[in-house]
Every structure is written in C-alpha cells, then in structure tokens.
Amino acid sequence: MSDDTMTNTDAVNTDATTNTDATTNTDATTNTDATGVGLVRSEERLAVTTRRVPIGRAVLRKRIVVERRTITVDVAHEEVVLDHEPFDGDETDAAHGMHLALPEVVLHEEQIVVTKRIVPVERVRVRVDSVQEERQVTAELRREQVDVVHDSEPARTDGTIRG
Template identity: 50%
Template sequence: MTDVDATPYPEDRDPIDATSLAGRADRILDPGADDVAVTRSEERLVVRTDTVPVRRVRIRKVIVSEERTVTVTVRREELRVEEEPLDGTDVVDPGTVLPIGSGDAIELVLHEEQVEVVTRVVPVERVRVVTDVVTEQRSLTETVGHEEVDVVDEDLTDRH
C-alpha cells in the first residue's frame, strides 16, 4: 500500500514525476567499509487544489405587468322630486306668491365621485444573493512508481 500525502506541496518545489526516478538509486561507497548503502526512492502522490471559474451568473430585475381588478364604491347626487298630496286644509290662496314663477326654473348643480387610477412604485421585498462554499470528498486513483533494490551475488572465483 502506498501512502498518500494530502498536505499541499510547497510551491517552490516541483512534485516528483515518473521520469525523475530513472537512475536515482544513489550508491554510497566508502572504500574502507565492507558494506554498500543504496538510497531507494519512490513516488508519492501530492494533491493540491486550484480554484477555477466554472460559471457566470447575472442577476436582473424585470418588470412584469399583470391586470388587477379592484372594486371601488363611488357616490353621486341625484335629484329627487317629492310630491305631497294636498288635503283640503292646505289650500293655497290664488294671490300667494310662490318662489318659482310660471316658466321659471330652479338650477341645481349635482356632484358625483369619479375614480382616478394612479400607480405608485413601492418597495415590497429585499433580495440578497449569497455565495456558499460547499465541501465534498472526492476519491482519486493514480499509479505511483518506486525503486526496488536487487542484490546480485556473483561468484568471482575462477572455477577452472
């Protein structure tokens, strides 16, 4: 099993690539020593993340028109003529002057309420756009190489 180092790799060093292992078995030879040491290297996975743009979002306000029906109560003045029957006691003498003469008219001005429609723009809602960072786990599989050390024992004695 190969260890995976998930810590960020220092920016000033390049990670080991597959071609960098060739010829890496460094020998340390000490002429006065009986033993030989070899340094064995292996590749390790170095994982880093980069933030890249993936989508552009535009936010726009548009005006949507819709029809509304509102019921409004309006009033108006109407002229009503009330007639009262006269009984025998309500006799008007022929010499009595009435406020309206014959052929004269009474003029009145009648009023009514009229509906006036005005639209006003009023604030009704505040909308905020918030960016959330979502964290997820991803599994990655990669092949790594390693060096193996072989010891070849050659008999150098002459067998003649």
Template identity: 45%
Template sequence: MAKTMQPQELIDSAVVDPAGNKLGKVGNVYLADATRQPEWITVKTGLFGTKESFVPLSGAHTDRDGVHVQVDKEAVSDAPRIDADGHLSPEESAELYRHYGLPVPRMSPDGRMDDRTPGTGGRAKPGMAAGRGKPGMDAKRGDRAMTRSEERLNVGTEQVETGHVRLRKYVVTEEQQVTVPVRHEEVRIEREPITKADGKVADIGEAEEDVILHAEKPVVRKETVPVERARLRKETVEDEQTVSGKVRKEQFEVTDDDGRHRRS
C-alpha cells in the first residue's frame, strides 16, 4: 500500500476491483493504530449506497479513476456485515482477515491486535474510523484529533407539473321573452246628418263599401353578435410550505480508565 495515500483523498473515491468492476464509493477510512496509515475502507454499495462493506487496502493503489484494490466484487459482496461507525473490535478484525484470506495478526495481552505473526511481514493493526468525509487524524500536526460531522437539510424548490387547464366554449339553448308593441286597424262608423244644402234626394236601395284593415305582427329574426372575449392567463402566487426531514450528526464521547463517559 502506498505511503502517500491520505484518508481525505480516499473519501468518496470510486473503488475498482482487479477485473475493472466498480464496487462503489469510499464511505469511511479506517487507520492502523500503529502507523496511522489507511488500513481498511468501507465501500458504499446497494441501492443509493445504503450498505457499506469493509475492503482491505493491502496492495491497493490510487489512480485517476479511483482506488484499485486487490479483492474482487464477489468477495466484497459476501463480506461480513459490520457497522462502520467506530473502532473495529479484535473479533471483527479477525473475521475480516479470514474472509479475505489474509493472515490474522496475533492478539496482544491487552486484547488488541498486535503486528502480524512472525514471517508474515509488517502488517499494521486495524484502527479507528476516519469518519465520513474527513480523516481520523491530523497527520501534519500529529494531534489525535477527530472531526465531527453532521447532516443538514438543504431545501430548495423545483418546478413540477400539477395539471392542465383548458378553456372551451359550448352552446346552450334558453327561452327568452321580449315584449313588442304592435298596432292594428279597426273600423268605426261615423255618422253625420244630411242637410237641405246637400240638395239631392237619395234613392232607396242597397250599397256597400269595402275597407281593407291592417295589423302589425311580431317577426322574430336571429343574428349572431360578439359579446365578450375570454383568455387563459397564468399568474404566480407565492405561498409557504413547511418541510421536515431526519438528519444525523456525530457526537464526541470521551471515556477514561475508570469507564466514565463524557459526551459533548
């Protein structure tokens, strides 16, 4: 494993197996207690990267396309399920070593993983997780520092289609009543006396007069006239909506030799 490999350079890098298969992205970096060098990484796999599998960095190297490891995709998929949220226990470390066919470091009297057994080289012990997105140690200063991270809600807006609105016209039939003034002609008899001045004596006999009468009647004609115009126009109305979501954050916990815990 290259000595120049830094935890902060590994986070979110693509992980590639010897066959060129992309396994996922680096989630956590675990450092060796003795050398403080990256020893294990967790690879985000599954739908949306919801699972994390431990992958050894023994023999790994970085390239432009990501971290190239020496184990194949099938071995990573079948790796033991271990929570990537703290220090690897000796039992968990031994289980991972055995799964990947790596020599298991011997156990020191205090219960910690010691260097490899004689004849197997100088493999470092599994160490603390580097955290999600940050290295676990400040290598430049040599401080035993740990970065605390937390999730935050980044709320924005996006425009989505909510429906269609159509404007159409249709025909209905209704009854209307209109009062129209009309005129008609009637006959009345006007009588006036005959005077001697008229002079002429009329003969007795039959006679008749023909008078034509007229009347007005309503005539209905229909015409189409425009009465109004309608159009659809969109307008933007501002409103407020409250959104919520669950976020995770890391907390620090300090434990002394007496087993007392202090959180901050």
C-alpha cells in the first residue's frame, strides 16, 4: 500500500455535517467522556502468510550413455600334434596300410560371440520433498501519532502544553 492511499483507519471524515470543533466532533474515532476529549490511535500490524505457487516442472528423461567395456574371455582351439612311436607289428600290416585312405581330423576352435540384451536394473521415481527454511520479511509499518496543537504555540509531541 502506498503512502498516498488512505485506508479506513487513515481516512478523515469530510462529511459536511461534521463539526471541526474538537469538543463537538462526531467522528467515529473521537471519544468524549467526563475527563475530556480523546481519539483512537491506530497502527499497522504485519500479518505474514504463505501461498503455494508453481515454480517449475521436473520431468524424467532418459538418455543413452555409451561406455566402453573390455572383458577378457578364455577361448580354446585344437592343434595337430604328431606322435611318433615305434611300430611293433609285422610287415604285412605295414604294406597294407600304404594303400588305405589317409585319416582325416577336424580341428575346432571357440569363437567369441558378443550379444547384447536389455535387462531392467532399477526403478527410478520422482518424489517431492517439502523443505522448510527461514526467510526474513521486512516491511515499513505506519502508525498514527497524536500531537496536541495549541493556538498560541507550535505542536509538541510529548503531549504537554505550556500555558
């Protein structure tokens, strides 16, 4: 509220029927009793509340990160080994073996086969936690101050009149 805005407690009664004489003032803030004339002094009080307002959005997003992995794998293969042994049979067996088909051996090796599969590893959820913190609020508050104004002397703020 700016200083030039008047509130109900700041408003001055400008009704044409109001007498400006302090002894007969009918303003609602004026109080007259057997001890004299008085009025109600008002002041602003600070009332602070909070309200929830959206400040942004958080969205789960997935992105692919490539990571190089090196794994050592044991592989095996077969090799041909010739074993020489002395022959203990007779010569007829040896002559007969020259015309036979030559034996054949199939060699094998293990080859590395790389496959990739997608497996679930964890569930990720978004959760909102409320975090309390303290913040200071500073405001200028206005208050009414009552002064006594005497026709023959300037106004004094201590409420006394010399005379």
